[in-house]
Amino acid sequence: MTNVTSKWQPYIDRALTELDIPDVPATLYEPIRYMMALGGKRVRPLLTLMGADLFAIDDIHQAVPAAVAIELFHNFSLVHDDIMDQAPLRRGQQTVHEKWNTNVAILSGDNLLIMAYMELAKCPHDKLPTVLRTFNTMAAQVCEGQQLDMDFESTPAVSIDEYLRMIQLKTSVLLGAALKIGAIMGSATEQDAQHLYDFGVNVGVAFQLQDDLLDVYGDPEQFGKQLGGDILANKKTYLLLKALETADATTAAELNRWMTVREQPEQKINRITEIYNALGIRQTTETTKQVYADKAYAALDEIRCEPERKLPLITMTKHLLNRFN
């Protein structure tokens, strides 16, 4: 995710620096220290504090452990997903299973998840049951999303609806839950907490659609990685699925043929991009992205709180969803 700024950033940075990671067994905790030190933008824990601030929480420090839990959970899922995806790199550094081995990555991932629950246990007791249930529901859904994503690799025909459901589970519910847990900490009503959750989930889907777009149409320098990576990996993105859905039989057959080609990477990227252009996939995807962004803003509108408290969330969302500008 792109850089975001917030007055709450130092609270997150400090809490993560002060995170109590034991020294022994080093083979268990060293990979955890390594992973947490790789950085990242810490957007998710920030959302928790922003959610709490939206409802004028008395003491923002009360929401910090839950925010840290969200970041620990995110890192747990990255460590395990990287094993499953056989990813060599994460944030430009070796992944845990590459630097150590798969067993170490399984077990230190497990422990990151347990550490997340250790942080949750620090929530004020009156908030804990609701926070825990919200977190658990999200956690199971993220697993379901990852499983669907893996299933899709061997599914010949994935529908657009199935794809949207998958990204919602795999990546968006975490944003929704991060915000909702903040809202709970800020003593929001159940209804307002749910609106904030809906806001986060819809921003998440819009963000993922933008991510799919950036792989093809991004500015390579700003994007920070090689364009066309999804195309070369035959990844079933929104763009590809929409193209397969929209194309005539001949073009669809050509797309499917390219999926089997491992040579000629440049030709492959160029030709598939040409097909996307001919089918107007960029515009279609932009439109769908906007539908989700609009849903997000509509959910935010429903929330009853001092209007100016919504401004940081609006600014951040605009920032997150406008990476072409």
Add this chain to the structure above:
Amino acid sequence: MTNVTSKWQPYIDRALTELDIPDVPATLYEPIRYMMALGGKRVRPLLTLMGADLFAIDDIHQAVPAAVAIELFHNFSLVHDDIMDQAPLRRGQQTVHEKWNTNVAILSGDNLLIMAYMELAKCPHDKLPTVLRTFNTMAAQVCEGQQLDMDFESTPAVSIDEYLRMIQLKTSVLLGAALKIGAIMGSATEQDAQHLYDFGVNVGVAFQLQDDLLDVYGDPEQFGKQLGGDILANKKTYLLLKALETADATTAAELNRWMTVREQPEQKINRITEIYNALGIRQTTETTKQVYADKAYAALDEIRCEPERKLPLITMTKHLLNRFN
């Protein structure tokens, strides 16, 4: 573990049967259903109900979700440990990673852990914070124990103390926590809950030492698996470590030489057993086992409750720790 009977068994069986496991994605939840259907003696969740009953809990049903959480956690750790240990079989059936694949086993294991926390979230709100903290501490320690166990495979010299620490973490704290969480549900004092925890941990260590003994000196029919499995796997059991500690240089060298031998399984088992016999390892191990059993009973003695309520725990412990008779 050996068969145990308790009036609470039907409560566990029923709760596990009624466990709400979703249908989709089938690739995620089918392995969970499979694993939970493999059975096992359900000793650990039973301990939670027995712990609650020790303190005369008003309604035992209140403790059932926490008991189920303990069993789900146990199954999570089995699924992930089986990947790490490359175990082909579990309870006579294919392990999850064998029947499906490693990715499925990682993710369904993760979800079993999350399901455990879903059950914990059903605890009465006044008990939840303490139950959650007790569970989290145990969960992290079990990971630490598994990591130490893996580390030991490549550690030339493991001390007896290190071994005892490892089995305490890997297997015993789960028994302690299962009982302690029951005690918390039964509104025990902090002190009594801690005594019950100590009872469980010490029973656990004694049980593991007995397990090490059974591999060499067990009745093959009662033991349910081939004798000498640990010897053939060069497993650093209490027996082997004690033998290496006790032996003279020549005998220690012979033991270390056998560790490198993969052929002649029968000769290997026979010769190492002879060495154990010559060194009196069986008696030494029995004595240490008894030290832990005595510690367990001493901790149980400290607990202030109606004495006859302790009888089921004493009966069960005797049953668990007397598998030679």
